Amino acid sequence: MTTVQMLSDDELNRAWWKEAVVYQIYPRSFNDSDGDGIGDLRGTIERLDYVADLGVDVIWLNPVYDSPQKDNGYDISDYQAIYGEFGTMADWEALLAEVHDRDMRLVMDLVVNHTSDQHEWFQKSRQRDPEYEDYYIWRDGGTDEHGNRTPPNNWESFFGGSAWEYDAERGEYFLHLYDTSQPDLNWRNDAVRRDIFDTIEWWLEKGIDGFRMDVINLLSKVKGLPDGDPDSEWIGAEHFIDGPAMLSYLEAMDEEVLSDYDVMTVGEMPQLTVESAREYAGADGPLDMAFHFQHTKLDYDDGERWSVGDWSLPELKRLTDRWQNGLAADGWNTLYWENHDQPRSVSRYGDPENYRRESAKLLGTFILTLRGTPYIYQGQELGMTNADWETMDDLRDVDAINHARELLDRDGVEDYDDVKDIVGYRTRDNARTPMQWDDSHNAGFTDGDPWIQVNSNYEAVNAADQRADEDSVYSYYRRLIQLRSDRDVLVYGDYMGLLPDHESVFAYTRSLATEDRTERMLVVLHFDGDTETVDLPVDYVDATLVESNYDHDDADPGTVTLAPYEARVYELFD
Known part of the structure; x- marks a missing residue:
């Protein structure tokens, strides 16, 4: 039988942000309360019961600061004011109070690599x-x-x-490492750091519960700003990612401000490695955890973002093993498929046409049963999919528009139809279509004209239908979130990957022994549209199937035949 090291409660190193499930809200597309076609803070308040009923613990709110909106709020013109179309500071304060009244916490975006040129x-x-x-x-x-x-x-x-x-x-x-309207701040300047730290403290004093830090490892640039390698994915990156003063900037932020508050901090960090994650977010690091992007590049063709290639499940396993094991002793993982910058996961890693419901549940099982803090992006819990972007005029994403033009120039073509497939697959607009609340006009998002098109499948995929359906993606997410909340093993347990080379089955165990009890779980995920029979190399005396996206009367985890995109979660008994 498997031997599991006995841990005391103190040795678990508990933290509320480790045990939390985070729900990300992109306010512009979440809910519109005043009919202007743009989601707002009052609209978000109207839908908070929906979020609370899902069972999540933390809301991550994308930027609501005053902004010209050249990059949908990531171009900030005033860090201490609210963008008028979202509402007022009083609206924001009401939102914070309503979130706290529902026993949830609120995390804000911190965007301090750059400001708006209107700042x-x-x-x-x-x-x-x-x-x-x-x-x-x-x-x-x-x-x-x-x-x-x-x-x-x-x-x-x-x-x-x-x-x-x-x-x-x-x-x-x-x-400007991003849009021309987003000039980079000079973090070498002591006055810049002081003003940023004062801004952080100002928001913490207002009662927020932490920050998601946008592209935070870009703050430090190499002295002299030398030319970059012209053959690299992002020319110059070796001189402005993880720069020489990067760790000291974050340590100063922690020592001077963050350490005085019980908050959650997560850094978005391009080109993050396990080794640098331990430095930034290990036990002695200035942050609690960090986002990496390695699994979001699985479907790049030869590392090129504006392309589509075949992705490999064994490669996903290798990445998962690397991060789960690499941060097991020192660090904490972030678990996600989607956010405001990523296309919909069902359209990338599932089958939106034939097995949308099954593959959406499978992908949810993955992030909710690994070691780390899960992040759910609005609509992911419904299995929302990519939309159709028939013309350039449909696009709102400055990144997609710029790259569409570059692709047209590079390929020597003039018609958007020639690049529509790749731009439509990659555009961040896929994550920003309005939340699909019901089957009424504009999916119940607005009474006006939405700022961006509503996905045409909203009549079939919407929250109202799914909340009433025990077999829906929403209901499945809700059960899994509750399961994770009930089982320490799914939060703190050791991870062990199984079947590393299998082309379609991803299986792993979670194991935890404390002074109170010993727990072992087995997760089996079938990433394919055909059936598959597989022998699972696990030792156990008895097993109980505690969750699956298919109906089973009895399903022993020995030799199993898995349906298309089937997910199973077992409890094992020695």
């Missing part, structure tokens, strides 16, 4: 105000043989094109 700091910096002149990263450029201006280096913006924009008012280039 007061940038306006003063471009005017060379002595107090703000060095708040952003300004450089002289050069000239080419024809006398045309050239940027200071070859760094590339994540949204396409050069990461430098010439500002005629100041007469210099400024760095």
Whole structure:
């Protein structure tokens, strides 16, 4: 029989954010209360009972700060004001109170790698105000043989094109790793760090429960800003990801502000490795956990984002094993498939046409039974899918629009139809279509004209129908969240992967022995549209099937025949 090390309650190193399930709300697309076609804070309050009934513990609210909305709120013009179309500060305060009244917590987005070019700091910096002149990263450029201006280096913006924009008012280039409207802050400047830390403390004093930190490992840039490797995925990344002062910036943030509060901190970190995750979010690290992106690139063709390739289940297993085992002794995982930047997982890793319900449940089983904190993105619990983007005019995502134009130029074509499939598959707009509340006009999201199109399948996929159906994706998520809440083994238990080379079956055990009890669980996931018979290499005396996305009278975990996209969760007894 399997031997499991006995742990005391103290040795579990309990924390509320480890035991939580997080629900992400993208307010612009969640619920519109005033009929202007844009989701808002009052609309979010109206739907809080739905979120609470799902059983989650934390709401992560995407940016609601004042903003020109060039990048849907990630271009902030005032960190201490609310964007008018979302509501007022009083509305936000009401939302916080309503969240807390339902025994949930509220986590806000922290976007401090860059601001909007409409922020007061940038306006003063471009005017060379002595107090703000060095708040952003300004450089002289050069000239080419024809006398045309050239940027200071070859760094590339994540949204396409050069990461430098010439500002005629100041007469210099400024760095923007994202959109031209999002200039990067100069974190070498002590005054910048002080202002950011004051902003963090201001929100914590208002009562929020933590931060999701946007692209937080981009703050430190290599001195001198040298050219990057022109053959890299993101040119210049070796000079601005995990830069030399990165850890010290986060440690100062923790020591000077965060450590005074009982909050949850999670960093979004491009190109994160297990080793750097332990440094940033290990037991002695400044953060609680961090998002990596390795599993979100499985369906890239040869590492190219704006392409579609076949993905491999054994590769997903290798990634999962690496992160589950790599952070087991020092660190904590984030578990997610979707967010506001990722297309819908059912359309990527499931079968939205033939087995939408089954594959949505399977993907939910995966994130809710591994070691780490699960994150559910609005609509994921319904099995929402990618939408159809028939014309460029349908798109709202600046990233997708810029790359669509680049693809047209690169391929020498003029018709959007020639790039529609890849742009439609990758665009972040897939995650931003309105929440599908019911089968009424505009899916119950708004009485007006929605800011972005509603997915055409809302009559078949919506919350009202699923809440009334015990066999729905929503009901399945609700049961699994409750199961995770009831079983410490699904939070703190050891992970062991099984069948590493199997092409369609992902199986693993979770094991935990405490002073009170010993628990063992087995999870079996079939990522395929055909049936599959497999021998599961587990030792046990007895077993109980506690959850499945198919009906079973009796299903022993020995030699099992799995239906398309079947998921099973067993309790094992030695």
